[in-house]
Amino acid sequence: MPNCNPSKKTLKAILCWLFLLPLYVFAQPTAITGKVTDLEGNPVQSVSVTVKGTTAGTTTNAEGIFKLSYTKKTGDILVFSYIGFTTREIVPGTGNTLNVRLERNEQLANDVVVVGYGTQRRKDVTGSVVSLDKKRLENMPNSNFMQALQGAVPGVSISTNGGGAEGNSVSIQIRGQKSINGNKDVLIILDGIPYNGSISDINPTDIATVDVLKDASALAIYGAKSANGVILITTKKGSGGKAVISYDGYYGTQKYAHLPPVLMGDDFYNFKVTREPNSVTFSEKALYNAKTYTNWLDLATRTGQSAQHTIGVRGGSSNVKYFASLSYLDTKGIALNDRFKRMSSRVNIEINLTNWLTYGTNTQLSYNNRDGVAPTFSGDYGVYTFNPLTTPYDSAGKLTIYPWPEDTFFENPLAATLAANRDNTYKIFTTNYLQVKFPFVKGLSYRLNTGIEYQGRDIATYYGRNTRTGLLAGGRLTQSNSVTKNYTIENILQFDRSFGKHSVGFTGLYSYQEDAATSNSLTAVSFPNDILTFYGANVALLVTPSASLQKQTTISQMARINYNYDSRYLLTVTGRNDGNSAFAQEHKWAFFPSVAFGWNISNEKFFDNVKAINNLKLRVSYGSNGNILTPYQTLARLSTRTYIDGTITAAGYVPTSFSNPFLKWETTTTTNIGLDFSALKNRISGTVDYYDQTTHDLLLDRSVSSVQGITSITQNIGKTGNKGFELGLTTVNFQTKNFTWTTNANLTINRNRIIDLYGDGTNDTANQWFLGKPIDVRFGYAYDGVWQLKDDTAHTPQGVVRPGYAKVKDINGDGIINGFDRTIIGNIQPDFTWGLGNTFKYQNLSLYVFAYGVQGRHEVNTQLSDNNVNSGVRYTTLVKNWWTPTNPTNDFYANVLNANPKGAGIVESSSFVRIRDISLTYEFKGRVLDKTGLSRLNVYVQTRNPFTITKWSGLDPEFSSQTTVPLQREFLVGLNVSL
């Protein structure tokens, strides 16, 4: 392969250069001017205009006008390129003006990525950065961006913990769990500023792009808080053209997707009589005789509705770009009274005050209303386990105070719906910046970035005497006012310049961040009446106020150098120095360096002949990132234990936490090797990444011997590792004039293990940490079937048992079941997770199907235990295949008391495949748009969560709680209009 010899190629190029050089000297200088517009005729700014094969070039201004001065000669080719547009190469005519129209290219629009303190062309990125497919953001019933991100990006694992109108019960992990007890939250950067608020407060329809930083190099610029990954969210910006007014809206209904099989009516009665024959009370017996059963789950749920309306305006002039939106979301969840309303508005403006000074603001105001308390789903009065032989309503149709007259412990699960409740959140999140270009040093600019986040949440709940809670307390009020005040100031110095084939970039940062949260709350009981509810605490007989403060300060210095040689060899070096108040006095500061190389192999001359592959880049990075902890962990804090002296409160305190004067940063070191590629005329493109991470000095909440009087301490201990493989693939499977089929797929494999704990090679059983095993394991006695009639049940490792009792696996085989027979049961870490989006487009009609799944995970199903029914069989339970003498199964032990005293857990597969979204969109084009004067008109129908395939017998394999509001299945219709 002689063509592949780079040195020869380079030599040739240099020779050519030397030959041509004299010609330039004698040629005439010329200027070509012109205007660049999009297909609709709107001017396009910042288009790069270059002469192919030379260094001559310029860019268009806000009106799309360019003026290119160079030495003209025949055969010259002018190259017009800009992010989001297909590059055009034009041979100029004889004249000196040239107007060019560029076509927008959605796929290429993805080619710019936000990398933190700036953007980069995808080609120039050296770190592992993935962008969210825009399809996940548009026309989806997402109440927050996490729902869009779920399953859609390799290396990002988002799991839904529970249902509910707000849909905010999600947890996220990027590249596996590193920290055991330290902060596990990813860092969210909203329009350049760290965002600490609720994910519910960011309106997903305002979001333009979501980028996820994964490797050390990409993350290093966020140093201290970046070890768990960073999500960069950029909101929509003004376009600088004529105003475009748009409306996006949908309306939908929702119903629960699946309920677990709970013992109802007759089955529950039989279960109860079998288990504890004398435990049936008169009222239960009467309801059983009358066959009047209550399905509490049915009573607590409903058909929900959701609607969102967003009006947006974008546009501007040569020096002003604006984007503004107003949005209203109203979701009535499938649980009674569960309602989430959000009103938000956003104004993003950028103004070129002078040719060297730019001011911009991205400001969001939001109001969330969560009024109303849903029925009780989990806990003592939860609907999944509530006795079906009870009475929800009295003869007057009011909710009963005691649904089970003989057992007044039980509150009506629906009682919460009678509580008066107010829950309002007001929030401002505003980022403002000033950018100064220094004309005396070309390429040098300074940016002052500020962020202010202010949130006030006001919650008040009053239980009156029409509920058990209120009756017992004589009226009960809980109230809290919490305020979050965060601010960030960043000074950023940037330098970008090209010298021939060398281009250099420098970013320097000095930032200060302060996060403070205060809360004032009140509990009041014993009210004279139920009239004044929230406003009657002044006459309540016992009023207990409390207040709290949490404050944390971070100071950071960061420098990043980018070097790019000929778009072939890329280098990024980053160093960040962070100081944080939460750490011990001598350990507040830490330094996090990283280095990354990129090699655009496809830009090499020797690659010119490889026609099948359009683009190939190798990325290698190495570096470290940090993780922080919540404030005050270094201090020995006291807990309140109040006593009384006569009738006077006697303030009391006892020590309940250790001091730790050595607490320091938790550090994660990552090696990442990645490949970006596209092939077959860009019909296949994707990224592959392999990483190897080590986290050391883990911030651990370590359980220690209770002999010390305090059972846990936060310490830096040990080392964990994550190794993984990630694949993201976009393919055009089929493409004709009328029909296209495209696929967006991702696969994530992560292996997590503990490498070291205390340096002595031993496990820590008390904390359930085992060397070589994943961080979160379930440790306990293993279920090994059921003792059968033929077994010698008088002599077993468990002692004397009876047929039908649960068999515990004798792990060490010593013939006795004790603490040494506990083992790791199940496998919480999945083998792999995946996501798959397919789009089928026929003329104006497109069908989009998105699915995701988790494979190879096995967990103990805690619902598969009969101990939960309590003494006297006061709760119902899941339907099971119980052992009986005539049904000698090993599935589940007999329905008798204490059949499983060691609590051996039954493991089930919690793998699943979920069809998340199916949507069908019709996009009007041509005549309809011309006649109506609209620039865009789409209608769509969609369903979310239509199917889930799983062997899991509980509520949902993905949920961390199996007794929560169920997952909702939604159907909706939507409309997008632009003027």
Place this chain on the structure above:
Amino acid sequence: MKIYSKIILAIAFIVVASGCKKTRLNEDVSGVLTADLLFQTKAGFENALNGLYAEVRRYRSGNTIGDPINNIMNIQAVIGVDNAYGNWRDPQTDVFNLWGTLNLPGFSQYTRVFAWLYETINAANTIVDRSAKGGIDWTDADKNRIVAEARCIRAWCYRHLVYLWGDVPLTLTESRGDNIKTDWQRTPKAEVRKAMEDDWIFAAQYLPDVATSDARLIKGIPQHFLAELYLATGDYAKAKVEATKVTTNPAYKIVTARYGVNKAFPGTPFTDMFLDGNSKRSQGNTEALWVIQNELLVVGGEGNTIMRRYWQNRYYSLAVGGKNPISVSAENGGRGIGRLSPTRFALNLYAANDDRGSSFAFRLFYLINNANGIPSGTNPRTNAPYKLGDTIFLNTTSNETLSQANWPSVRKWDYAQPAPLDIVDREYNDQVFLRLAETYLVLAEANFRLGDLQGAADAINVLRIRAKATPATAAQITIDYILDERSRELFSEEDRRYALLRTGKWLERTRLYNKTASTKIVDRDTLFPIPQDVIDANRTKPMTQNPGY
């Protein structure tokens, strides 16, 4: 150029202004209370003492702070013994009814009781350690009294640990974050008891005979526990000396006459001291040594003690003629869930004339008060249809069984708010925690061990005469008689298991008299297993488990 230099100056200013202060990374701790801040003044030490008292009160509430109305902390000391069992079952009572494969190191009750006792010990150690530093605004008398209170409670914690687990790790200094130990070893029982003795001797020296407040410890308490400790160590003469110091202290007198809130109504001197409004010394209870303080609707007063909840039977579940004729009311003593009940043996210990077995001390019958629950059929006692106000007598003659509503309960913990709050689960009355009567029984035991049977009978008769029971004769006195008398006097108040273990009688008497546990218990069960989490946390040096687990 001028404008640029201004901008550069401005930037330089911002950078410098935001970066020059080193103190910016100091934590704002204004909302955090640390030991260093608290232990600066006498008032701070008093606060820490209040914390200790609140910890002691948890002995009669749930075993977690988060769920204070379930799983009573003291259960292991009061049932699974000759005179009490777990009536309405739950996983916690199952262990002390069924033992065997349920009595495991992983049982959460052991973990929590152990952790609670050591948390209290560490709180006491912190007070003792920090009292040694100077510069505190107190007199020597203040200091000694405060340290005396802390040490008295510390020894009280070790008393529980030693009775329940035998040898236990002894720690007498404040735990520190820079010295986490993973190699705790169990200190021999004798050594732990020596430390308890030192603490109580110190406490007895510096505590007053009578405190200005009912909430505080007084001299009689450490003296009583010293006497009890000497019984356990076999120093019977010392036991007698210490017990006699208490019984002869003119500040402490057995209640022998009716007094207080219920004086005008039928009752007995013995039961008066358990009534809300009567239990404290300031309310006329001259017999009280230690009274747990509670108060409705006052911060710190709602200690969530659940003695009533646990000892009061479910009379509202009593079924007669297909109905539940008795409903919850303040007259009926409030609402209980009957987890703990007396065995038939305990109920049958009383002679007919003994006030302590009367219907003022035990619920032996109820009056029909539920208009919707009038039983159908004829009342055999009246030969007429059942009606409101009819008396329903409870079973006391057959053996105790599980989930038995038709079974008496002790009235010492009766308490209810007026209707409609009479159904509330918690109780807010002050509760007798230690009283002089128990010291007399300790004295009786000491005299018995010293061979002074008449002295033992005399001590016991102080209580029997007050209860209008026939006085005991010297010839009657045996260790079993003393244990019987303890049950008669102190049923549900004393840590019954400890008295039985101390006298070597636990296995024998529980087998004889507790029909639920009798065939289940074995030698192994005389000591509980060291909690699994404590064994597991001892990473670098194994901690020995008690035999048989």
